[in-house]
Amino acid sequence: MSYPQLEPLRKFRFPEELTLDGKTREFMLGGIVLINEKIWLVRDDGYFRHYLFDAHKFEFIAEIALAGFEPKAGSLGEIASSICDIDCRDGKLIFTHYELAGDGEQTREINRFLRRTPQR
Numbered sequence: 001m002s003y004p005q006l007e008p009l010r011k012f013r014f015p016e017e018l019t020l021d022g023k024t025r026e027f028m029l030g031g032i033v034l035i036n037e038k039i040w041l042v043r044d045d046g047y048f049r050h051y052l053f054d055a056h057k058f059e060f061i062a063e064i065a066l067a068g069f070e071p072k073a074g075s076l077g078e079i080a081s082s083i084c085d086i087d088c089r090d091g092k093l094i095f096t097h098y099e100l101a102g103d104g105e106q107t108r109e110i111n112r113f114l115r116r117t118p119q120r
Helices: none
Strands: 015-019 023-026 029-034 037-044 047-052 057-063 081-087 092-099 108-115
Touching: 015 057, 029 081, 037 057, 037 081
Parallel strands: none
Antiparallel strands: 015 023, 029 037, 037 047, 047 057, 081 092, 092 108
């Protein structure tokens, strides 16, 4: 099977460190969800934090969080979110988090669905 030779339109390397709101954080690219052709939702797999990214300007806009799932300090002082995955299906943003289990119980995966408003 032969595949066409494609040339990249533009190259971008996500930073090893991300500076937003005057704070520098380690960054490990996890996933990208297209909100629309201009705005992407980018997940940092290092601490499960989430950022809006302007695909036209190729720059981060802001960090975002869901109410009730804001990033919190962990036992080692790291700031992390409990939202571990983001997806977009059928016009719905799907956020996944894990509910930690107690002794003898199984950890549960919980999906939360939010319908996004189409951008004009």
